[in-house]
Amino acid sequence: GENVEQHPSTLSVQEGDSAVIKCTYSDSASNYFPWYKQELGKRPQLIIDIRSNVGEKKDQRIAVTLNKTAKHFSLHITETQPEDSAVYFCAATPYGNNRLAFGKGNQVVVIP
Amino acid sequence: GAGVSQSPRYKVTKRGQDVALRCDPISGHVSLYWYRQALGQGPEFLTYFNYEAQQDKSGLPNDRFSAERPEGSISTLTIQRTEQRDSAMYRCASSSRDGTRDTGELFFGEGSRLTVL
Numbered sequence: 001g002e003n004v005e006q007h008p009s010t011l012s013v014q015e016g017d018s019a020v021i022k023c024t025y026s027d028s029a030s031n032y033f034p035w036y037k038q039e040l041g042k043r044p045q046l047i048i049d050i051r052s053n054v055g056e057k058k059d060q061r062i063a064v065t066l067n068k069t070a071k072h073f074s075l076h077i078t079e080t081q082p083e084d085s086a087v088y089f090c091a092a093t094p095y096g097n098n099r100l101a102f103g104k105g106n107q108v109v110v111i112p
Numbered sequence: 113g114a115g116v117s118q119s120p121r122y123k124v125t126k127r128g129q130d131v132a133l134r135c136d137p138i139s140g141h142v143s144l145y146w147y148r149q150a151l152g153q154g155p156e157f158l159t160y161f162n163y164e165a166q167q168d169k170s171g172l173p174n175d176r177f178s179a180e181r182p183e184g185s186i187s188t189l190t191i192q193r194t195e196q197r198d199s200a201m202y203r204c205a206s207s208s209r210d211g212t213r214d215t216g217e218l219f220f221g222e223g224s225r226l227t228v229l
Contacts, residue, residue, distance in 0.1 A: 004154075031215075032215040034215075034217075034218075036218075042222075043203070043220040043221060043222055043223065044155065044203075044218075044220050045220070046217045046218065049215075049216075049217075051215075089154045089155070091154070093215065096213055096214070096215065097143075097160075097209075097210075097211050097212060097213060097214060097215060098143065098145060098160070098205075098207050098209065098211065098214075098215055098216070098218050099145070099157050099160060099168060099171075100155075100157065100218070101157070102154030102155050102156070103154050104152070104153055104154050105152070105153070105154050
């Protein structure tokens with residue numbers, strides 16, 4: 001099955017700086033790549049997703065880039081704010097539906 | 113309700129007991145997924161339904177785990193003869209997308225935290 005890995009496991013950034021989290025996946029048939037944000041004690045919530053026919057997608061301060069050849073995709077957060085502090089999970093699926101394989105998560109800490 | 117609702121929020125049980133975890137998805141959502149999330153890990157797929165049909169149960173760890181969604185709305189995940197290794201957060205998620213062929217936002221519930229003593 002699909003295997004998703006995230007790096008780094010923990011990332012600390014100064015408020016206002018950018019944060020980048022990278023994920024790699026194993027199944028070249030994967031075609032949908034969402035990112036979920038989970039604040040402490042809360043449920044995971046979708047923040048952005050990308051499909052395999054697109055190389056980049058932006059939504060305000062967040063963006064996701066996809067490199068299908070290298071089988072990796074990255075989350076970019078610009079102008080980080082304290083409320084960006086959370087665990088971010090990437091996921092992938094080759095099934096064409098929401099049966100997702102999640103990574104282990106990245107803890108992002110924004111230092112005021 | 114406005115979101116996915118799960119009950120109980122917390123369940124402590126003794127090894128060997130059966131537990132039933134309930135999920136009430138967002139009204140009108142077609143597909144319903146069960147995931148399990150261990151502490152410090154990402155959600156792990158268990159099973160999913162499209163309407164009332166269980167389409168994929170390959171993620172269920174063993175035959176002590178079962179799930180149903182008899183009327184295409186509320187779903188129940190049942191764990192029989194619980195073991196300590198079953199302790200985890202069990203999260204339900206629903207989607208307005210057709211679960212057999214479509215991707216899109218999953219709306220997760222708050223989860224049911226199961227502790228098996």
